[in-house]
Amino acid sequence: MIGAGMGAMAAAARLAVAGHRVAVYERTETYGGAVRRFERDGFAFDTGPGLLTLPAVYRDLFVKTGKESLEDLVELVQVDPAARHVFADGTAVPLPNASRAGVVAALDEALGAGAGQRWGDFLVRAREAWDRTRRPLLEEPLWPDWRVLGEREPYPAVPHKRLLRTRRAGTLAEIGAWELRDDRLAALLESHALAYGLDPRTAPASAAVLPYMEHAFGTWYVRGGVRELARAVHERCVRRRVEFVFGAEVTGILAGDGWAAGVELADGTVAEADFVVAGVAPEVLGRLVTGAVVRGDGEVAPQGGTPSRLTVLLALRGERPPGTPHRTVVHAEDREAELDLVFGGPGSAADRPARPTVTVLRPGDPALVPDASHEAVVLTSTVPAGLGQEGSTGSEALDRYARDMVTVAERAVPGLRDRVLWTRVRPPASVEEVTGAAGGALPAPALAAAGGRLLHPGNSTGLPGLYTVGGWSHPGGGLAHAGMSGALVAGLIVEGPDFRGSQ
Known part of the structure; x- marks a missing residue:
């Protein structure tokens, strides 16, 4: 196993239970991939995902790999409200967790009669898209005829008359404009895509499943931080006798007689294996395999050019006020300018970026602070990959972006600047370092x-015996999706090519 990310560990635990002897070689000094923690002066912060959707993925992992359930090992807390949204015009609305009726009522009250119903009707259509795609996209290996998935739009868009023509929304942005018909509802919809690094102007209408997943299955916090989930998965692997070797960089995948036969480490050590599972980015995998076609002919190509995430960690003096929402999303004042900046467009070369959409996480968890008179806050924004890596100019842009995020966050945390003890910025380079x-x-x-x-x-892959796991392979990125990829890889190895997916 190459890499100790969440998908790789999920596969390792399942394979160990099935009787395989599993060794995991991790380049860095710890497990979890992007699910990390930063600690200083009694403060602790998640530097990767801060919330969990689809907890059933990890419940299934623990059920299938041991006697102790997920809830026996970590405390899951349903976040309510799921989020408080602050829109560009100053309107603010807290949205209840996993309650369609509650969300409809909240939106009607904040945005005006009819707004909630339009969002509720959208969720009904999004559910239909979810039902049509859930199994082939999340629970089954990628279909050999994967092009069929690319051709069919599963979202049942509402017919829309425009310029004497009837059209249907083909992108998330068109859903917002034609079906939701309110800039604030459109911003709410598009923020779900942006959080995953997707441009709503080009993301297909099927991206409607992203807000639906959160609505249907709830938003959850892991007490002590999401890093505790990574710890629990790692400990489950260790109990199943998975061997972890940290500080061990794999520099090559061995291929013998047309089959993946093991790995070679930076120190020259060779570890032979019957199967190799790689939980690495596509460009890393390409460097590890020589003389073999990794991807099959005509297979979907790895994605490239996707955005990154900028994280600002804030250690604050003063207690967290009672009733503070765990998550607040402060929307950009100019959505189009932000999208141009992140994804490239007419405004991407502007001297100063638009104040971005910022997600503010305020867990209120005693485990994350030195005492009750302090608060740990995490700000995140989707940014262009590589931001800050262009020498002094890039460093200035990074600092400016981080300052803008703090300015935006003041709309969610009044008096924020006066409470700051210290700040730590985690740029895209930090993500590159760990992934x-x-x-x-x-x-x-x-x-x-x-x-x-x-x-x-x-x-x-095109090299028999070599499998890929994690966010850069099917079914893609996200904490829950990583766990699903682990289940798929384990099934393919244990049951062979006839494996038809999770049950």
């Missing part, structure tokens, strides 16, 4: 339609 992905790029979840552009390469 190996160029520029700190983060993979998006697999989505149907768009010609297959948002599908990911299958977990099997």
